[in-house]
Amino acid sequence: MMTAGRTRSTRSQPARSATTDSPWADVDLDELKLSPEVAWYLEDRGYPVPDCPPLIKTPEPRDFPGARFDPARVDKVIAAFRQLRHTKGRFAGQRFDPDCWQVAYMIAPVAGWVHRSIDSGKWVRIITIAYFDMPRKNGKTTTAAGWGIYLTAADDEFGAQVVAAATTKEQAGFVFEPIRQLVNKSPGLKRHLRALKHRITHAASGSYFQPIANAGDAQHGADIHGGIVDELHLHKDMVLIEALETGTGSREQPLIIYITTADAGRRHTPYDEKRQLIEKLARGVLKRATTYGVVFAAEKTDDPFAVSTWKKANPGLGISPTMRFMVEAAEKAKDSPAELARFLRLHLGIRTKQETRYLDVDHWDVNASIVIPERLKGRECYGGLDLGSTSDLTALLWVFPNDDGTFDLLARHWAPEDSIAALDERTAGAASGWVKQGWLTTTPGNVTDYDFIEAQIGRDRDEFLVKEIAFDRWNSQQLINNLISDGAPMITMGQGFASMSAPTKDLQRLIRVGAQVDDQGVPVKPIVRHGGNPLLRWEIDNFAVVMDPAGNVKPDKANAGDKIDGVVALIMAISRAIAAREAAATSAYDDDEGEGLMVV
Structure with missing residues (x-):
């Protein structure tokens, strides 16, 4: 409570206890995410109690060596803010006077905490x-x-x-x-x-x-x-x-x-x-x-259309944004999944794509499970090969079907050595880590050396029982010709709606089914087991689809967050694995139908 939490001095002003008739008397500082020093400042300067604590707030530097809270520093910043005049709307020409929440969370903590410089004193x-x-x-x-x-x-x-x-x-x-x-x-x-x-x-x-x-x-x-x-x-x-x-x-x-x-x-x-x-x-x-x-921000579990949720995410609600603005934005969000995603991100602060996210990365994470490559030896598998650009990522996904309807994945990615610096810039340095950890293989120079890929596929064919390898017919390059000449079971697969819609939807369904957890939050039965590959996870997070008027979907590289080659390869591989399973089931059904009948 306020009186219990405000015994610490600001070291420049004595601590005071709120009087019983003060609105600060029974304030829970922890609930409001206020430090005693900032709370003292707000009360002393006549600010009301803020009613909109942030969802996340870092600690203030109260325990930094030699730290003190200087209210005069805060006064000086607020005085500078008050020199501003609004230029638009109903407040045009009026002085800007920071609201209590702005002082509490955006001005006082930053401006007030000082210490003596070790350089000048x-x-x-x-x-x-x-x-x-x-x-x-x-x-x-x-x-x-x-x-x-x-x-x-x-x-x-x-x-x-x-x-x-x-x-x-x-x-x-x-x-x-x-x-x-x-x-x-x-x-x-x-x-x-x-x-x-x-x-x-x-x-x-x-x-x-x-x-x-x-x-x-x-x-x-x-x-x-x-x-x-x-x-x-x-x-x-x-x-x-x-x-x-x-x-x-x-x-x-x-x-x-x-x-x-x-x-x-x-x-x-x-x-x-x-x-x-x-x-x-x-x-x-x-x-x-x-x-x-x-x-x-609001939390993902909050009702996005409740005014209390709007207030939680928008401390300026009623002034800016106006209630009218929020009501109109919410009405649009009710009519469209894309508008809802936009409303959640822009007006409730919830991190979500503007477009409807097709593959849920949280569901993907639940499916991770453990995949041990050594235990895949001799197993039947289906491949998907997305050659992509010679100057960027190339992906090969192996899908290993299990008798219980689940799949084990083994992802291989290649990139030119000279492209890693640019990929690092797009991944905040993660790409170099992927190389060191073995998730990404580099080839010399500035273009992908397909000899590396051909050699790896040859080794994989020796290790696994490779039934088919699907590839995009529009990328039929020398590598494909070499693989076919070597006897690899290559299968062409188009990238249009007709070929890609069903397996893309299958992947979404399998990930969702495998994301179920029990009462303790433990996955019940991961379906698409990928071993937590961080590069493939990044591609899942980037993934986007385009939809035709009939509701068919296909991967959309143009509007994806970044590279999705591994996901495209996965869709092709899982398409062949499911097709083989369905063919086997149909064959078994046909055999059963003939039992006990006399063939004339």
Whole structure:
């Protein structure tokens, strides 16, 4: 409770106990995810009790050596925010006054915690990286503007270089332009700042704020004091982000702020890497006092159409977003699975693809089970070979049917050695790990050497009882001709709706059936046992389909999150395995039908 939790001093202001008639008297700080220091500040400055704690919040650096909470630092940041004027809608022209939830979770924890610099002895901020993840329309642009202006003109930093970073010049402009307009329309700021077309300058300190769109811009000068990274989920690689964070080395209290909405749930992306870090810090798995983050979102189990769920994910509900906006968005979501997925991600902060996810990666994980390659020797199997591009991944999937209706999988992937660096950028460094762990085989040079694949298929044919290997007839290259000449049982398989719809739906069904668990959460009977192959999991997570008017589906490489070659190969292999099983069942049925009859 509040009175029990507020005995700790802020070390700059004495701790006080809330009076019995105060709205803070019976507040549970743990439930609200508030530190005693921030709670004291909110009450002392007359803020109401916030009623919208974030779903995820990292610990504040209370136990950092020499840490103290300085309320004057928070006052100074809020004063800078109050210089801003709204530029659009019903609040146009009015002063921006941060709401209690913004102060509680996005300003006070970052601005208030300080310690003495080991370099100069000055009091400086402890937190150097802040991560704010929330649905659209909750004032992210204004928050970015407030921090950007503060870092440029009010942080007592001479020659401050502050940047608004995005992946393209156009996107960087989307971030910077609203901030430039805020400066032009805020009288208190116009006296001190000059808003040019591509830069905001503060003459008194020789500082500036400008947009950048690539790592080269970030490295130019390499003396960054502050950075605003808007919509982190749009970044495809870590190059710009790493340039920003490593470019702050000469500053005593730099601050890089990530402000974003949830992504589409893809793994091994910059967003995923930062989000996973914040979740681990929040759980206490990792400790990093200089990194702070909050995530406002609903939980997957919440009713997406309940107002209480909307409030949980949108702390600004009723102001921005408006209730009208949420009602209209929810009505659209009720009419379309695609709109529902979009509503969950953009307005409730739940990580999910905008399109309906066809293969559920959580279901896939339940199917993992253990697959020991040595125990597959001599077993009957069916292959799927997706040659893909010679400059990227090639996949071969072996499917081993079991008598109980389950399947064991063995996945082989190849890629040119020179492509791993680019693949690392798309997977946040995971590709190099896949190579070291044996999940991915590299071939010399910048194109896949098909001799490696041919040799591996030859070894596999010696090890396993290979019945068929399905391949795309449009990729009938020299490798296929060599395999056919060597006696490999190659089967052509088209990639259109007619060939791919049924096995794609079969794979979805098998994964769902195999995802059932008992009361203790233990898988009942994994059907598609894949051994937890992380590369194949990444491809499952990337997988997308296109659907025709009749409801037929096929893999959609053009709109997939990234490579899906392994999944396409799996669909082809499982198609042949199921076809063989059905043929065997039909043959057995025909034999039974003839028993006891006289053949004339």
